[in-house]
Amino acid sequence: xxxxxxxxxxxxxxxxxxxxxxxxxxxxxxxxxxxxxxxxxxxxxxxxxxxxxxxxxxxxxxxxxxxxxxxxxxxxxxxxxxxxxxxxxxxxxxxxxxxxxxxxxxxxxxxxxxxxxxxxxxxxxxxxxxxxxxxxxxxxxxxxxxxxxxxxxxxxxxxxxxxxxxxxxxxxxxxxxxxxxxxxxxxxxxxxxxxxxxxxxxxxxxxxxxxxxxxxxxxxxxxxxxxxxxxxxxxxxxxxxxxxxxxxxxxxxxxxxxxxxxxxxxxxxxxxxxxxxxxxxxxxxxxxxxxxxxxxxxxxxxxxxxxxxxxxxxxxxxxxxxxxxxxxxxxxxxxxxxxxxxxxxxxxxxxxxxxxxxxxxxxxxxxxxxx
Amino acid sequence: xxxxxxxxxxxxxxxxxxxxxxxxxxxxxxxxxxxxxxxxxxxxxxxxxxxxxxxxxxxxxxxxxxxxxxxxxxxxxxxxxxxxxxxxxxxxxxxxxxxxxxxxxxxxxxxxxxxxxxxxxxxxxxxxxxxxxxxxxxxxxxxxxxxxxxxxxxxxxxxxxxxxxxxxxxxxxxxxxxxxxxxxxxxxxxxxxxxxxxxxxxxxxxxxxxxxxxxxxxxxxxxxxxxxxxxxxxxxxxxxxxxxxxxxxxxxxxxxxxxxxxxxxxxxxxxxxxxxxxxxxxxxxxxxxxxxxxxxxx
Numbered sequence: 001x002x003x004x005x006x007x008x009x010x011x012x013x014x015x016x017x018x019x020x021x022x023x024x025x026x027x028x029x030x031x032x033x034x035x036x037x038x039x040x041x042x043x044x045x046x047x048x049x050x051x052x053x054x055x056x057x058x059x060x061x062x063x064x065x066x067x068x069x070x071x072x073x074x075x076x077x078x079x080x081x082x083x084x085x086x087x088x089x090x091x092x093x094x095x096x097x098x099x100x101x102x103x104x105x106x107x108x109x110x111x112x113x114x115x116x117x118x119x120x121x122x123x124x125x126x127x128x129x130x131x132x133x134x135x136x137x138x139x140x141x142x143x144x145x146x147x148x149x150x151x152x153x154x155x156x157x158x159x160x161x162x163x164x165x166x167x168x169x170x171x172x173x174x175x176x177x178x179x180x181x182x183x184x185x186x187x188x189x190x191x192x193x194x195x196x197x198x199x200x201x202x203x204x205x206x207x208x209x210x211x212x213x214x215x216x217x218x219x220x221x222x223x224x225x226x227x228x229x230x231x232x233x234x235x236x237x238x239x240x241x242x243x244x245x246x247x248x249x250x251x252x253x254x255x256x257x258x259x260x261x262x263x264x265x266x267x268x269x270x271x272x273x274x275x276x277x278x279x280x281x282x283x284x285x286x287x288x289x290x291x292x293x294x295x296x297x298x299x300x301x302x303x304x305x306x307x308x309x310x311x312x313x314x315x316x317x318x319x320x321x322x323x324x325x326x327x328x329x330x331x332x333x334x335x336x337x338x339x340x341x342x343x344x345x346x347x348x349x350x351x352x353x354x355x356x357x358x359x360x361x362x363x364x365x366x367x368x369x370x371x
Numbered sequence: 372x373x374x375x376x377x378x379x380x381x382x383x384x385x386x387x388x389x390x391x392x393x394x395x396x397x398x399x400x401x402x403x404x405x406x407x408x409x410x411x412x413x414x415x416x417x418x419x420x421x422x423x424x425x426x427x428x429x430x431x432x433x434x435x436x437x438x439x440x441x442x443x444x445x446x447x448x449x450x451x452x453x454x455x456x457x458x459x460x461x462x463x464x465x466x467x468x469x470x471x472x473x474x475x476x477x478x479x480x481x482x483x484x485x486x487x488x489x490x491x492x493x494x495x496x497x498x499x500x501x502x503x504x505x506x507x508x509x510x511x512x513x514x515x516x517x518x519x520x521x522x523x524x525x526x527x528x529x530x531x532x533x534x535x536x537x538x539x540x541x542x543x544x545x546x547x548x549x550x551x552x553x554x555x556x557x558x559x560x561x562x563x564x565x566x567x568x569x570x571x572x573x574x575x576x577x578x579x580x581x582x583x584x585x586x587x588x589x590x591x592x593x594x595x596x597x598x599x600x601x602x603x604x605x606x607x608x609x610x611x612x613x614x615x616x617x618x619x620x621x622x623x624x625x626x627x628x629x630x631x632x633x634x635x636x637x638x639x640x641x642x643x644x645x646x647x648x649x650x651x652x653x654x655x656x657x658x659x660x661x662x663x664x665x666x667x668x669x
Contacts, residue, residue, distance in 0.1 A: 080567025
């Protein structure tokens with residue numbers, strides 16, 4: 001079931017009584033979520049991503065705009081008639097009911113024509129329990145299970161009523177790091193097996209990138225960019241998207257374009273052809289920097305952090321506006337590190353942004369950044 | 372180690388001394404009094420040890436009347452007040468406008484003095500040479516006949532007594548239940564809503580189990596409180612409760628100690644122990660039931 005959002009906007013009354021302007025939680029969402037895909041709704045806390053999810057589920061009603069499931073307009077439909085399964089951040093499992101009762105709970109709400117017999121209910125419960133691999137835990141209470149198991153139960157409960165769309169609100173944020181890794185694979189597997197259109201909300205870019213077919217990056221209620229994770233990473237539309245995606249984060253510099261060449265401080269990085277003059281913001285991905293004697297970017301070494309396969313070289317540069325310059329290099333390359341070092345810059349990992357608006361400035365590098 | 376233990380006991384000593392003097396000793400004393408037959412308060416003598424005091428109390432018509440009154444009071448007011456409090460709390464937590472005003476209004480009886488409330492009830496119910504009481508005025512307005520609620524038939528007096536008790540205990544129960552309702556995580560309701568759960572089912576399957584520990588707390592303390600009723604009866608019907616036929620168990624105990632027929636500590640002790648046994652039994656039953664049904668939440 002594809003989901004289509006048309007001009008979707010949600011305003012909230014401001015808590016601050018003096019503020020006349022309402023808070024814009026979701027602003028003019030206009031996109032289509034393709035059928036059977038896993039979509040990551042990504043953004044920093046407070047950017048309205050949970051509100052967007054609640055609008056899709058029907059728990060919130062939009063101020064403006066329309067929501068379609070397939071061709072059906074569901075904007076004014078109550079949640080129960082939309083056929084959505086939802087998993088909450090804290091799982092919202094009923095603590096006084098066993099796992100079996102929790103999963104059966106939604107099935108007992110079915111009204112006359114769709115009412116299930118006892119056997120049908122049991123079969124459904126068993127099927128979803130098998131799918132999320134909790135069939136041995138059916139008689140337990142939620143308090144007797146680990147966070148990961150509770151998460152599975154919550155997903156099973158959402159799937160039991162065979163929804164058209166599965167929505168997950170920060171599904172991994174209550175789990176520890178190892179479980180999180182495991183559970184996100186699990187979500188991916190369950191999504192593949194069921195083929196359900198699934199939207200999940202997260203503030204963790206790594207989480208979103210690793211399992212999504214498509215990510216939607218949001219900031220302050222506005223969609224910044226939509227696309228496959230790798231495409232968004234390789235081709236960010238603005239500085240926010242570029243800095244939000246990637247660990248370690250992108251290195252950001254104050255730079256300028258002078259006579260068809262890009263300078264960071266006094267270092268000439270590359271000849272560029274982009275039709276812009278003057279100040280620009282320069283972003284270079286950590287993997288786009290390698291230490292080289294013929295490099296173009298002069299820096300002072302701060303430290304070398306060994307991470308096993310790769311090495312992270314931390315350096316200082318006075319034009320840097322992000323926290324510390326980091327380059328991810330091979331361990332052989334890291335041996336070249338010395339107090340005053342120069343980096344070679346890979347043009348594919350270099351982005352130019354408008355110094356004021358942060359919008360991406362397309363350019364073509366003329367002499368491909370020296371080797 | 373040993374010194375630490377001694378130190379711990381030393382710290383506990385003041386509390387233990389007070390507990391021993393004012394709690395343990397009187398309790399034992401009550402036990403002894405209740406067993407001493409024909410105890411004479413003036414000469415401090417008794418004729419023997421036995422169960423005669425209990426037999427006397429249990430066959431005393433005044434005690435049986437008090438027992439009956441107390442039981443009726445408990446059985447009517449505890450479920451009624453808890454149920455009403457639950458309804459009002461549910462109402463309060465589902466409205467937004469004027470919520471604080473209503474909360475204050477419902478809480479007012481809690482901070483009002485028992486005797487002052489009694490006075491208000493007199494005005495509402497008592498017949499005087501000048502008026503029949505506000506309630507009787509209303510009854511007449513709808514074509515009924517005036518009833519003497521304070522000195523009239525037993526049922527009318529019992530009605531006033533129950534009405535008063537429910538009204539007095541409501542605010543605390545509402546306070547506890549509104550906070551219990553507010554502490555239920557809203558995600559449970561959101562999850563239920565996504566699943567299309569009907570309102571009644573949300574109430575019985577989610578809300579009630581979630582607040583059941585608080586409900587049981589209110590029922591248990593409600594039972595205990597109602598069994599100990601006394602001052603309310605005095606406020607409504609005056610000090611001669613036996614004559615009014617509205618005595619309670621605690622009232623009976625008080626009368627045996629200090630009333631017109633006072634000076635019988637043995638009978639008072641026996642009655643107190645009977646009350647204790649009743650309250651203990653009911654509380655144990657309550658606890659067993661609540662353990663079986665209360666939720667197993669973390």
